[in-house]
Amino acid sequence: MTDDSALRLYIFDADDTLRRTTVPGKPCPHRLGEWELLPRVHERLSAMDWTTLRLGIASNQDQVAYGHMTRETCHALFEDLIRAAVGRDVPEAFIRFCPHALEVECECRKPAPGMLMDIMRHFGARADETVFVGNAPSDEEAARAAGVRFAWAWDFFGW
Ligand SMILES: [Zn+2]
Numbered sequence: 536m537t538d539d540s541a542l543r544l545y546i547f548d549a550d551d552t553l554r555r556t557t558v559p560g561k562p563c564p565h566r567l568g569e570w571e572l573l574p575r576v577h578e579r580l581s582a583m584d585w586t587t588l589r590l591g592i593a594s595n596q597d598q599v600a601y602g603h604m605t606r607e608t609c610h611a612l613f614e615d616l617i618r619a620a621v622g623r624d625v626p627e628a629f630i631r632f633c634p635h636a637l638e639v640e641c642e643c644r645k646p647a648p649g650m651l652m653d654i655m656r657h658f659g660a661r662a663d664e665t666v667f668v669g670n671a672p673s674d675e676e677a678a679r680a681a682g683v684r685f686a687w688a689w690d691f692f693g694w
Pocket of ligand 1: 635641642644
């Protein structure tokens with residue numbers, strides 16, 4: 536494992552990294568009560584010092600484009616997720632999601648690095664201060680394209 540002391544921005548994928556959907560057949564939750572935290576997420580994130588570290592979410596949410604939920608609901612679900620994971624609100628957290636349909640070409644959907652770059656720019660964080668935690672090859676590819684460190688969710692949370 537490499538040295539973590541230089542890291543100050545932790546960006547997380549959401550679905551199957553921090554949370555899982557509890558409704559069979561749904562790839563991601565569409566409303567309150569349709570998800571739960573994955574194991575050890577709360578233990579790990581509640582033990583980190585978010586007064587000095589910075590927290591971002593970068594998630595593909597094409598379900599918004601297909602009308603399964605509004606952007607507002609999608610954002611609120613991420614706020615709930617952060618609150619559950621950390622154990623309190625983190626108002627400074629920066630949430631980015633790609634709301635576009637799969638057939639639409641955009642610069643945000645992972646594996647494109649757009650969302651990671653936005654979050655780094657928002658916090659003024661350099662690539663060597665940033666890690667992206669995810670569970671999919673598209674997450675790893677996005678991290679590589681953004682030039683940041685990547686950690687698999689199962690390594691980061693010790694599953
Ligand atoms: Zn997009």
